[in-house]
Amino acid sequence: MPSIPEISTVPPKLSDAFRSHPVHLRHECPDLTSLKELPDSYDWTHQHYVIPATNGDSAISESIPVIDLNDPNALQLIGHACKTWGAFQVINHGIPTSLLDQAECTTRHLFSLPVEQKLKASRLPDALTGYGLSRSNSFFSKIMWSEVFTIIGSPLDHFRHLWPEDYTKHWGGRGPIAPPGFQNLIKNEVMEEYEKEMTKSAEKLMWLMLGSLNITKEDIEWADPKGNIPDEFAVLHMNYYPACPNPDRAMGMAAHSDSTILTILHQNNTAGLQVLKKGTGWVAVPTNPGGLVVIVGDLLQILSNGSYISALHRAVVNRDKPRFSLPYFYGPPARAQVSPLPKLVGPSDPPLYRPITWSEFLGIKAKHFNNALSSIRICTSPPNEVVAANGDNNTNSAEVA
């Protein structure tokens, strides 16, 4: 069957992806920082899909590759990392460290706003953007120790929802004083700049990741002749993991793969991200000042016809320091049908997945979580994707690395 990406007649909207899967989520305790003990609803100890973190485990000496984009062998190294790990770190990526630091500082300000302020920007049950818990909480009986602010488009437009009306009316010194964190947020354009830089880097990285499979711009239907992606789409998350009184029993973000082409993640200098390596187990991703983590997403696994693996990853928490991470989820234009690229398909490599738009895939993910890829598989042998730890009612094979 032809696997050339097609353009559907009715353009799907990414923002509609969750319309038929509303989730009603809220923190049992809206201010996690006030807790001195871990409430039972946040205690993951007896969840069968949790295995101990490997942070500090001397038995595991492996670590995701660190790739210097100026290295003449970068293309091969990237291809190898995408096949074996589904993730790598990049250095010399061209994004100034000062911008990464400022973005982290803005994130810190946002989450340090009073709870009632943050709740003004609450994500609606069927929406994609706003403040709240990770949507994946709906697959588990325990709550993750984290807060998420999701942005599509202009970050400043989103931050305006946090704007306290009283302050607007009385701005100018006569009314109540806006919290310093809030002033910092609304006056800076750091996140707009961050998004712009991330878009440029994501395009560059996508071409490198595809280039390593011999895929060029002519092979990608939604790229123009210069390799630009006119209607590319992206989602930015600001994640906050407060310091936790019982980190060994809590879960910051449960194991999942990202539904993207690729994700670029900036973590502050507090480690927490872990990647599942087949045959090894959970491996901690050390912090690397100025470095960025790149994660292969489900859509790239589809495009590469299973050559690249969308890495299962999760975030653990710690006792002393709050942790922030800023993943930039990069995907194709909403209209694009993603399917195994014709160059990577042949008589001995039949297409493994049916064509799908990002929006449709997000809807499937909202229902099937980590089994979404398996559910759109059209060829059953040999199964490449790891069957993931998928909520309370599912098998636990991802943990058996």
Ligand SMILES: O=C(O)CCC(=O)C(=O)O
């Ligand atoms: O915070 C992290 O390190 C991981 C975040 C993540 O995987 C996500 O937001 O999808």
Ligand SMILES: [Fe+2]
């Ligand atoms: Fe993720």
